[in-house]
Amino acid sequence: MLLGLNALAVFVLFMSWMNGGGGGAAYDRGWQDCYNEVVGTSGDGGPVDEQAGIYAGGRTVTNIYPYDTSGKPLTGLQLFDQDGKPIDVAARPDCTSTVADPLPPTVADEDGIISEMCLDERTGEPVQPRIFYPWSNGAAQFYNVFPLPSRAQPDTALDPNAFANGGTDAPKIQEPPLATVPKVSLPGIAASSPSASPSVSPTDSPSASPSAPETP
Numbered sequence: 063m064l065l066g067l068n069a070l071a072v073f074v075l076f077m078s079w080m081n082g083g084g085g086g087a088a089y090d091r092g093w094q095d096c097y098n099e100v101v102g103t104s105g106d107g108g109p110v111d112e113q114a115g116i117y118a119g120g121r122t123v124t125n126i127y128p129y130d131t132s133g134k135p136l137t138g139l140q141l142f143d144q145d146g147k148p149i150d151v152a153a154r155p156d157c158t159s160t161v162a163d164p165l166p167p168t169v170a171d172e173d174g175i176i177s178e179m180c181l182d183e184r185t186g187e188p189v190q191p192r193i194f195y196p197w198s199n200g201a202a203q204f205y206n207v208f209p210l211p212s213r214a215q216p217d218t219a220l221d222p223n224a225f226a227n228g229g230t231d232a233p234k235i236q237e238p239p240l241a242t243v244p245k246v247s248l249p250g251i252a253a254s255s256p257s258a259s260p261s262v263s264p265t266d267s268p269s270a271s272p273s274a275p276e277t278p
Contacts, residue, residue, distance in 0.1 A: 115154075123152075124154060128208055132245050133246075135240075153196070157180035169216055193218055209235050
């Protein structure tokens with residue numbers, strides 16, 4: 063009997079703490095992350111080792127910007143793993159909106175509903191997501207060719223005619239995060255030289271990319 067009363071008292075104290083603000087969204091996310099780590103699943107319920115895409119530092123990689131040995135950015139590189147399988151990124155909407163590269167505000171649909179899938183972290187206002195488009199060989203689409211072009215648009219569906227007219231709203235390859243990176247080399251190994259590597263397409267942001275510092 064005494065044990066049951068103690069358990070009830072603990073439960074009442076816990077509920078009082080939750081209702082008093084001790085819980086909340088941050089608590090729920092932390093609890094869920096801990097649970098996922100223990101049981102070996104991700105937020106969507108699937109096993110962590112079976113999730114699509116690439117992860118770095120616990121974050122989903124949405125795009126890759128390759129550079130050559132001279133430190134210059136490259137465009138149109140196909141990546142495969144040790145088994146010859148394509149290294150695909152998870153084609154997820156990007157909600158990152160910055161002062162230098164802001165996402166446009168969300169527009170209401172025909173029913174007057176405004177999607178809040180993406181919120182500007184600075185203002186809290188709903189913004190349009192950035193959608194990544196795959197490369198193509200005419201018959202198939204590929205998410206293992208980098209960098210991926212993208213554009214901000216009201217919905218997440220891929221527009222089959224997005225590149226048809228080559229207009230200003232067509233998906234573009236964003237400016238690389240670094241204009242140049244340090245040169246690299248290995249004794250006895252000759253670096254390949256991509257033939258006529260295409261230049262980066264015009265970007266939405268006019269600001270120049272920073273360069274990675276040279277290592278001593």
